[in-house]
Amino acid sequence: MEFEDTMYDSFDQAEQQAMKAFELYENGKIQNAIKEIDKALEINPANSAWHFNKALALDAAGRFDDAIHEFEIALQLNPDDTEILNSLAVDYTRLGLYDLAIQTFEQIESIDPDFEPSYCNRIITYTEMNMHELAEKMFYIAQQINPDCALCFYNIGNSLFVRQQYKKAVFCWQKTAQLEPTHPQINFRIAQAYWMDGDISNARKYFLAELKKNPADKDVLLDFGIFLMQNGHIEQAQEKFNRMLELDGDCASAHFYLGEIAFNERNYTKAVELFRLAIEGNPALQGPRYRLALCLLADNLPQKALPYLASELQLEPENPSVLLSMASIFLQFNELDFATKCLIKTLELDNSNAEAFYYLGCVNILKGQLNIAKEFLLSAVKFNPKHKAALVELAHLYLKIGNAHFANEKIKQAIDCGKNTFTFRKFRYHIFFARLAQTLKHCLTRFK
Numbered sequence: 001m002e003f004e005d006t007m008y009d010s011f012d013q014a015e016q017q018a019m020k021a022f023e024l025y026e027n028g029k030i031q032n033a034i035k036e037i038d039k040a041l042e043i044n045p046a047n048s049a050w051h052f053n054k055a056l057a058l059d060a061a062g063r064f065d066d067a068i069h070e071f072e073i074a075l076q077l078n079p080d081d082t083e084i085l086n087s088l089a090v091d092y093t094r095l096g097l098y099d100l101a102i103q104t105f106e107q108i109e110s111i112d113p114d115f116e117p118s119y120c121n122r123i124i125t126y127t128e129m130n131m132h133e134l135a136e137k138m139f140y141i142a143q144q145i146n147p148d149c150a151l152c153f154y155n156i157g158n159s160l161f162v163r164q165q166y167k168k169a170v171f172c173w174q175k176t177a178q179l180e181p182t183h184p185q186i187n188f189r190i191a192q193a194y195w196m197d198g199d200i201s202n203a204r205k206y207f208l209a210e211l212k213k214n215p216a217d218k219d220v221l222l223d224f225g226i227f228l229m230q231n232g233h234i235e236q237a238q239e240k241f242n243r244m245l246e247l248d249g250d251c252a253s254a255h256f257y258l259g260e261i262a263f264n265e266r267n268y269t270k271a272v273e274l275f276r277l278a279i280e281g282n283p284a285l286q287g288p289r290y291r292l293a294l295c296l297l298a299d300n301l302p303q304k305a306l307p308y309l310a311s312e313l314q315l316e317p318e319n320p321s322v323l324l325s326m327a328s329i330f331l332q333f334n335e336l337d338f339a340t341k342c343l344i345k346t347l348e349l350d351n352s353n354a355e356a357f358y359y360l361g362c363v364n365i366l367k368g369q370l371n372i373a374k375e376f377l378l379s380a381v382k383f384n385p386k387h388k389a390a391l392v393e394l395a396h397l398y399l400k401i402g403n404a405h406f407a408n409e410k411i412k413q414a415i416d417c418g419k420n421t422f423t424f425r426k427f428r429y430h431i432f433f434a435r436l437a438q439t440l441k442h443c444l445t446r447f448k
Contacts, residue, residue: 252281354384
């Protein structure tokens, strides 16, 4: 009897700890909640609901791998629980395990075809897989079950936004706001869609609406600051970035964009200081090292600038214009390997980038690999038939390899792209005499 009393006391204690964990979770004290639920699970590890609650707390802490482990334990104890399966599928999506996510959603559908969240959340999975037709199919199925699901409209809005259908995205997100006014960052998303659609007035209106609800949201402050910068409201943008620093004195993004403002005002001393603070705040942030290099180049300090560019390249930037700028600088200082890496990365992002092909042509000319250079330059002209610099380099190259006819053809195309400058005319004289020499040589060969 004493053993039974002890056992019941232990289970009662576990229940109390589980309740305490729930209260801590509700109050946002996630780490403490995890500790309490662990104590409950030490006493009763066979409680599926507690494993599920622990997984939710781990989700809130951003520990998705650990959350998946707990969901899977909960599922072993309760195999047909659609809530557990749905949460597990969502976490599979978060980690890019799309096949597992779809498989899990389909398992839910086989258990309960009317379980609407399995269709609603599948919209996100298919959107991330770039399978937007299937995302729309899930949306319409979910609508038949629950036409007033705010999350469905939000999720399909993301799909439309990715496809640059900004007006439709706005409609869906406004529907979300109507059905669920407290939906996180909904005015922010509407603002972003209006911004991308070029509707500056409405974008500003919704940015302000979001900040009115959440004045300390750094994501909103950052995007609104960039928005204001782009539209020439520099002082207002500075105010937003400084507000971010009030909330977080080490905020790398705020330092970076304040540095951008100083850089654009040619206050390079201040810009250098701010870019260095950005790197200290977040060593993995893309952009500050590139800008630091430009500041040092403006001060005619290339030997100090180039290491910053090399460091920026290690962060694998994904902005083609930045990569091309870096390539041109490396090329200027004969750093051909670094230039090539920038250009190859550019073509991985945009395989029809004429400028990247042009610079690769220049790199290979400098390496003396003329045939390879020719192919790159021809690709540049293929994707931009009016690329004057590529046409001129091709003309030079053809002249160098003894093909005056093609050289003449390319320089004529270059002249057609713009003014018939003195340099072009002088170059045409070189081509004329080269072609004359080739003709005379051919005639003499025949005479012999």
